[in-house]
Amino acid sequence: MNPVTKDIFSAFSISDINPAAMSGTKVWRGKDVFAKNTPIDGTVLAKIENSTKEIYDEVVRQAQDAYPVWSALPAPKRGEIIRQIGDSFRVHKQQLGALVSIETGKLLQEGLGEVQEIIDICDFAVGLSRQLYGLTMHSERPEHRMYEQYHPLGVVGIISAFNFPAAVWSWNAIIAAACGNVSVWKPSEKAPLTAQACQWIVAEVLVKNNLPGGIFSFYQGGAIQGSWLAEDERIALVSATGSVAMGKKVNQTVAGRLGKVLLELGGNNAIIVTEKANLEIAVRAIVFGAVGTAGQRCTTTRRLIVHEDVYDTLLTSLLKIYEQLPVNNPLKDGTLVGPLIDLAAVEQYEKRIAAAVKEGGKLRAGGKRIFPEHCAEGYYVAPAIIEAAASLPSLQEETFAPILYVTKYSGAVENAIGMNNNVRQGLSSSIFTQDMQQMEKFLSNKGSDCGIANVNIGTSGAEIGGAFGGEKETGGGRESGSDSWKAYMRRQTNTINYSDTLPLAQGIKFDL
Numbered sequence: 001m002n003p004v005t006k007d008i009f010s011a012f013s014i015s016d017i018n019p020a021a022m023s024g025t026k027v028w029r030g031k032d033v034f035a036k037n038t039p040i041d042g043t044v045l046a047k048i049e050n051s052t053k054e055i056y057d058e059v060v061r062q063a064q065d066a067y068p069v070w071s072a073l074p075a076p077k078r079g080e081i082i083r084q085i086g087d088s089f090r091v092h093k094q095q096l097g098a099l100v101s102i103e104t105g106k107l108l109q110e111g112l113g114e115v116q117e118i119i120d121i122c123d124f125a126v127g128l129s130r131q132l133y134g135l136t137m138h139s140e141r142p143e144h145r146m147y148e149q150y151h152p153l154g155v156v157g158i159i160s161a162f163n164f165p166a167a168v169w170s171w172n173a174i175i176a177a178a179c180g181n182v183s184v185w186k187p188s189e190k191a192p193l194t195a196q197a198c199q200w201i202v203a204e205v206l207v208k209n210n211l212p213g214g215i216f217s218f219y220q221g222g223a224i225q226g227s228w229l230a231e232d233e234r235i236a237l238v239s240a241t242g243s244v245a246m247g248k249k250v251n252q253t254v255a256g257r258l259g260k261v262l263l264e265l266g267g268n269n270a271i272i273v274t275e276k277a278n279l280e281i282a283v284r285a286i287v288f289g290a291v292g293t294a295g296q297r298c299t300t301t302r303r304l305i306v307h308e309d310v311y312d313t314l315l316t317s318l319l320k321i322y323e324q325l326p327v328n329n330p331l332k333d334g335t336l337v338g339p340l341i342d343l344a345a346v347e348q349y350e351k352r353i354a355a356a357v358k359e360g361g362k363l364r365a366g367g368k369r370i371f372p373e374h375c376a377e378g379y380y381v382a383p384a385i386i387e388a389a390a391s392l393p394s395l396q397e398e399t400f401a402p403i404l405y406v407t408k409y410s411g412a413v414e415n416a417i418g419m420n421n422n423v424r425q426g427l428s429s430s431i432f433t434q435d436m437q438q439m440e441k442f443l444s445n446k447g448s449d450c451g452i453a454n455v456n457i458g459t460s461g462a463e464i465g466g467a468f469g470g471e472k473e474t475g476g477g478r479e480s481g482s483d484s485w486k487a488y489m490r491r492q493t494n495t496i497n498y499s500d501t502l503p504l505a506q507g508i509k510f511d512l
Contacts (some may be wrong), residue, residue: 038102043377048220055219064154066214067154085124087121134149150490157183157184159250161241161242163297243265269302284303285432306407425470428451
């Protein structure tokens, strides 16, 4: 392990967290062992045991047992427990943020930011616990009252991805808990240590409050273990974050048993830069969106659609910045681009660039693997810029790597909007313009077809207060803020007759 990584990893300690609290009082053990290494320098951090089906069934059973206890608590009381959970993450923010960085290769600031998202979502959920509103409707029948209320679903299953190994879990588990649900989490096999640390932090709060550990449960494994959640009729809702291929399988399986799904899948996000844009702020947003988390965010900027009047100026500025981007150990001061998650990701980066060039794209920056000092076994690449025609087939593909396709457009902003929409994915989108008419066209019903549409900010860096999610192959789910909590509850319409008669709706007469 290189010196920088070793110093921070040795400082990371969760010895003050009681591991016996995890999943009640038992630390689950499996038989199938895999090694988890850090993408920073390839060092093996730990050996992880995949959960067996027997372990999974026991975890779900504990969650089922915990559900009546947790759902019986008044929602504001649940909010109080969530407040304590948020405070516990505040205490462990530095430790957990460092672990996120070491395990996934994120910049340390991004790791800390991810833990802050957990804290923020806990704060949001505390307020939400007093605001699970229903509506009251006027009845057409005299002396009748109609209203709707929301009840928890039961056991919620969560499948998360490596790129946000903690925050996305919290978006689901914490909001679901505020609604009265319990959760079973299958984290990515590429980020098992972060999941374990999160579980310990939460479980200690539950133990302190004499609550069952099954309220927040987890188990380890890969695609096979994830399929158990999708197939299990005991799981009322499966929230899955990951690839489109994975999401389609989950959706098909859960739909086959008439369960509920919440899908957050691929993103092939574009920024439009019009001839009336502030190029200075546009460049900053483009670079962060394209290379942040080494291009491994679902909201990463992958396509840049630039008006011909400012195309050369903007591209020149980007190329100059890309020449100087510090690619190095993400724990080292001054680093802006860390490693990809593993060798397979590096190979995908190389294959996609080769394919794009073969299709006619012009590689203008990056395109090669990098070997920083002390990180020769890490998975570093130079962020790439490829000039591309709008018809380039590679523009349709999402590659989880820092590859930015730059395309020129001419004429009206509608032409750029059409290019933005001409992909199968529909997560995040942005436009940079100082023109109100262009802005409003982008935000109109005929504008961006994405779940997120921003003006004069980039495609990544969403706040937890808004609903997060997208359309088309992104899956259509919504998580985090706004009224996303409704996905974790079942709606019930209630009609109360307080008269001495039985009038029927629609004026129907049924006299005996």
